[in-house]
Amino acid sequence: MNKRKVFKLNQIKEFLLKNGLTIVKKKKLNFLNKGSRSLYFTFLCSLVVITFSYALPIILEFKNNTILASKEIENNSKSNFEKVLDGEALEKLSNSNIDEGLSLKNLFDDVFKFDDLPSDTVRLSASTIEQLFKETDYNLEDVRKTKLVKPVKLSLLPNEIKMIENTKKRKNLFIQIILPLIIEENNRIKLNRKKLFSILNKNHNSNDEKKWLNKKFKQYGVLNKDLSTLKVRMDTVPASLAIAQAAKETGWGTSRFALEGNALFGQWTWSGEGIKPAKSDKNTTHKVMKFKILKSSIRAYQRNLNTHSGYKEFRMARAALRDNKRNLDGLILATYLIRYAETGAEYVRVIKQIIKQNSLTDFDDVKLLPSSIQLKNLI
Numbered sequence: 001m002n003k004r005k006v007f008k009l010n011q012i013k014e015f016l017l018k019n020g021l022t023i024v025k026k027k028k029l030n031f032l033n034k035g036s037r038s039l040y041f042t043f044l045c046s047l048v049v050i051t052f053s054y055a056l057p058i059i060l061e062f063k064n065n066t067i068l069a070s071k072e073i074e075n076n077s078k079s080n081f082e083k084v085l086d087g088e089a090l091e092k093l094s095n096s097n098i099d100e101g102l103s104l105k106n107l108f109d110d111v112f113k114f115d116d117l118p119s120d121t122v123r124l125s126a127s128t129i130e131q132l133f134k135e136t137d138y139n140l141e142d143v144r145k146t147k148l149v150k151p152v153k154l155s156l157l158p159n160e161i162k163m164i165e166n167t168k169k170r171k172n173l174f175i176q177i178i179l180p181l182i183i184e185e186n187n188r189i190k191l192n193r194k195k196l197f198s199i200l201n202k203n204h205n206s207n208d209e210k211k212w213l214n215k216k217f218k219q220y221g222v223l224n225k226d227l228s229t230l231k232v233r234m235d236t237v238p239a240s241l242a243i244a245q246a247a248k249e250t251g252w253g254t255s256r257f258a259l260e261g262n263a264l265f266g267q268w269t270w271s272g273e274g275i276k277p278a279k280s281d282k283n284t285t286h287k288v289m290k291f292k293i294l295k296s297s298i299r300a301y302q303r304n305l306n307t308h309s310g311y312k313e314f315r316m317a318r319a320a321l322r323d324n325k326r327n328l329d330g331l332i333l334a335t336y337l338i339r340y341a342e343t344g345a346e347y348v349r350v351i352k353q354i355i356k357q358n359s360l361t362d363f364d365d366v367k368l369l370p371s372s373i374q375l376k377n378l379i
Contacts, residue, residue, distance in 0.1 A: 084317045084332060099232045099312055106218035107307060111291075111300045121293060126160035126173065133176055140172055143179070144362045150369050153180050155293040156262065162254035171358065174253040175243055178264065178294065182243065183368040185298050186236040192216065193234055200227065221307045232319050233306045240330030240360035242301065244351045245340070247358075261290035265301040310339040330364055331355055 124132070133139065138150045154177050164170040196216070199209050217225050220233040249266035250258035257263040261275045268286040275288045291297040305311050314336035321328055334351045341347035355361060 084320045098226075098228045099315060100229070101223040102221040102307055102309060103218070103223055104221060107221050108300060108303065110219060111296050111303065121155045123156040124154065124158060126158040126164065129154065129158055129177070130173065138176065140175060143366055144359075147366050148369055149180055149183060149366050151180055151184070152176075153184065153295070155295065157253050157258055157294065159259060161252075162259070170254075171247070171252050174247065175358075175363075177253070178243065178246060178298070179239065179363060179366070180368060181295050181298050182237075182239050183366060185295070185302055186239070187368060189234060189236050189302070196231065196234060219303075232315050235306065235315070235318055235322070236328065237302050237305055238328045238330035238333060238361075239363040239366060240355050241334055241337075241351070242298070242330075243360050243363065244330065244334070244354040244358075245301075245337075247354055248347075248350060257288045261288065262294050262297050263288050263291060264294065264297045265304075267297075267300060267304055305337075311337065327365065330361055 132152065136150055136152055138152055143149050157174075157177060161170060161173060164173065195212070199205055199213065202209075205213075213230075214225070216222075216230060216234065220230055222229045222233065246253075246264040249255070250264055253259075257266065257275055263275070267289045269289045273287075273290050275290055277288060289297075289300065291300065305314060314333060317333055317336045318328060321332070331352055334348055334355065337351065338344050338348050
């Protein structure tokens with residue numbers, strides 16, 4: 001402040017004093033006494049602590065579900081996909097918490113429900129089946145071109161299939177019989193997956209939807225109602241892989257397990273009805289599972305691949321393909337069935353050879369001509 005301004009202020013003060021007026025410095029208002037101030041700060045601190053305690057779980061959940069999840073997808077999904085394409089093992093992924101544990105209680109309930117059906121199934125002869133296919137204009141050359149297969153569904157293999165000397169003719173007949181059944185079962189799973197994702201995309205689910213979910217948890221042996229596990233397990237098996245494994249296990253439909261027990265995939269059982277292998281060890285207690293119709297054998301096979309702990313790598317490899325929006329490839333996924341047979345890597349080599357030699361991947365993208373509006377939506 002300069003001298004001129006100070007002088008003017010002094011003059012004003014002298015003038016006010018001469019006229020009986022005084023200047024008092026205004027004190028700051030103290031709106032809280034000592035006790036009130038303490039109570040105020042206690043309340044404020046409590047509010048901060050409560051707010052932090054409430055917000056912390058939300059922040060952590062957001063971090064885990066959003067930030068960490070996106071990191072996992074970004075960092076692992078691509079690398080796992082590349083491993084799958086290269087046929088490498090997926091040990092780290094297989095040891096994750098997803099797809100752990102199995103409840104066997106209701107696993108095959110829907111498979112063996114076919115045993116309750118009336119036993120009036122007729123076994124057609126090979127010549128009758130061939131004539132049926134001819135009349136319906138169903139042949140594999142057209143299927144490969146059009147990618148459509150006619151819904152001709154048979155329940156039993158013909159006994160005469162083992163007497164067909166022409167290898168190509170026998171193979172074609174076998175594929176024609178089981179291909180529609182395999183695709184039908186895949187369609188059933190596709191519809192279930194569609195419904196599952198529809199339910200997951202809703203904020204609130206109806207009682208019917210909750211009952212349906214509980215039923216699927218039981219069918220796929222999912223523990224603790226884990227949705228991530230259900231999504232991994234409820235998925236299709238490529239037609240090429242299913243055909244190749246059925247061909248290997250039955251000698252293209254000629255084995256007694258296939259003809260007597262409709263067992264296409266050589267699944268074992270230690271309880272219930274089955275067929276005892278002719279050359280098995282006397283101490284062996286297992287049997288080959290027996291089915292009433294071919295359809296139940298295929299469903300049991302898919303359920304086996306989709307739930308058994310030995311095929312977790314198969315399911316994780318399939319999930320990696322899904323995550324990267326790739327079609328399921330039978331040749332790629334066959335790599336992860338090393339535990340399907342005692343011969344291990346040799347079994348995988350044979351399955352891949354069957355797929356390649358018979359161009360079975362042609363059937364991986366084949367659709368079943370619809371018999372309903374629901375199925376029409378899958379084409």
